[in-house]
Amino acid sequence: MSFKTVSKSSDKKNARYLVGKLKNFDPSLQAYFMLSACCLRPRQLPPDHSPELGLGTGDKIGKTDSGKTSDKNNVLFMPRCVPVVGRQTYPMWKGVVSGLGLIRKWKFPKTLMFLPIEMLPESVKEFKIGDKQLLQWLCDFLKIFFSEMNVNFATNYNLSQVKFKTRYHSVTGKKQILVSDLYSSLHSSFNIPRSNYILALTWTDLYPTEELNFVLGEASYSCRCAVFGFGRYEPKSYVSTPDGDNANKGITDENKLALDGQLLWKLIRVASHETCHLLGLNHCLFFECSMNESKSVKEALHQPLFLCPVCLRKLHKSLGFDIRQRYAQLRDFLQNTNNHYQNDSLQASILWLDRCLEKLQIG
Numbered sequence: 136m137s138f139k140t141v142s143k144s145s146d147k148k149n150a151r152y153l154v155g156k157l158k159n160f161d162p163s164l165q166a167y168f169m170l171s172a173c174c175l176r177p178r179q180l181p182p183d184h185s186p187e188l189g190l191g192t193g194d195k196i197g198k199t200d201s202g203k204t205s206d207k208n209n210v211l212f213m214p215r216c217v218p219v220v221g222r223q224t225y226p227m228w229k230g231v232v233s234g235l236g237l238i239r240k241w242k243f244p245k246t247l248m249f250l251p252i253e254m255l256p257e258s259v260k261e262f263k264i265g266d267k268q269l270l271q272w273l274c275d276f277l278k279i280f281f282s283e284m285n286v287n288f289a290t291n292y293n294l295s296q297v298k299f300k301t302r303y304h305s306v307t308g309k310k311q312i313l314v315s316d317l318y319s320s321l322h323s324s325f326n327i328p329r330s331n332y333i334l335a336l337t338w339t340d341l342y343p344t345e346e347l348n349f350v351l352g353e354a355s356y357s358c359r360c361a362v363f364g365f366g367r368y369e370p371k372s373y374v375s376t377p378d379g380d381n382a383n384k385g386i387t388d389e390n391k392l393a394l395d396g397q398l399l400w401k402l403i404r405v406a407s408h409e410t411c412h413l414l415g416l417n418h419c420l421f422f423e424c425s426m427n428e429s430k431s432v433k434e435a436l437h438q439p440l441f442l443c444p445v446c447l448r449k450l451h452k453s454l455g456f457d458i459r460q461r462y463a464q465l466r467d468f469l470q471n472t473n474n475h476y477q478n479d480s481l482q483a484s485i486l487w488l489d490r491c492l493e494k495l496q497i498g
């Protein structure tokens with residue numbers, strides 16, 4: 136099958152629009168960020184175009200119909216149909232974060248306070264991944280995902296110091312906390328300087344507004360504070376439905392929570408997504424990406440753990456880590472986790488990182 140090749144100059148122009156200038160990166164990192172250009176290519180192109188850039192058909196872990204891994208189908212980033220409205224390219228992000236006076240000379244706050252602010256049941260607190268307790272394990276993940284950020288893990292803060300609104304959900308009957316009450320007041324309630332970011336973890340479920348049912352986590356860029364929960368009692372539908380009465384049958388044990396690979400996956404997915412919001416990253420419309428918006432726990436669980444090239448460019452500019460080293464450390468972390476709690480999403484992420492590191496080899 137023959138097809139018209141997209142001109143290199145058009146790709147270059149698109150990449151410049153999406154990820155800005157790349158001259159400070161080595162050639163293989165430049166090629167990596169250039170992958171962003173494909174999301175703006177005309178849609179009529181054959182889907183297996185440009186295998187040299189690692190783009191093509193197939194699912195995210197690069198399997199053919201026969202189940203065999205194929206080079207041509209080694210998709211690193213799956214483009215989406217990109218609407219004009221709502222895009223946040225790297226230059227747009229740069230304009231926002233540098234224009235609000237929240238940073239000076241590209242100096243972002245470099246400290247993230249990770250604060251579990253509610254007591255966890257003993258079984259959850261003592262749940263170990265290898266020799267690490269759950270919260271320490273989560274903190275270790277944040278230290279790698281946000282390499283070059285100081286992640287301070289403190290357990291001496293709790294909700295009794297904070298004023299906030301709660302409600303009991305009409306379908307599940309479970310208590311929920313109004314998340315905006317938390318993110319707008321945690322710095323002052325805990326006497327934490329505004330120069331630090333806060334990522335707080337609750338045991339109680341969260342809700343975003345009276346009209347909405349549930350939220351796994353939420354972040355405020357201007358408040359420099361994000362909050363996420365374990366998401367134990369999500370109503371089946373995000374919007375109330377007539378069959379809502381049956382939505383959460385079977386939930387009887389207040390502390391019931393499956394301690395498994397899926398829980399671990401959920402926690403790192405949400406914690407990393409919300410913390411990226413603190414750095415000014417909006418929801419991503421370009422690729423299947425960690426920064427995609429999700430409207431349910433199920434949807435959030437199916438989204439990637441990793442950032443697309445556009446979003447990675449923003450995170451990298453914020454923190455200045457070594458991209459290869461970070462990916463390699465993430466790989467080791469996930470492999471270790473998967474050794475203890477096998478999970479398909481963890482496994483797919485490890486395979487993705489392998490391919491990624493292969494493409495990023497120097498020379």
Ligand SMILES: [Zn+2]
Pocket residue numbers: 408412418427428429
């Ligand atoms: Zn979000």
Ligand SMILES: [Zn+2]
Pocket residue numbers: 419420421422423424425426442443444445446447
């Ligand atoms: Zn993205």
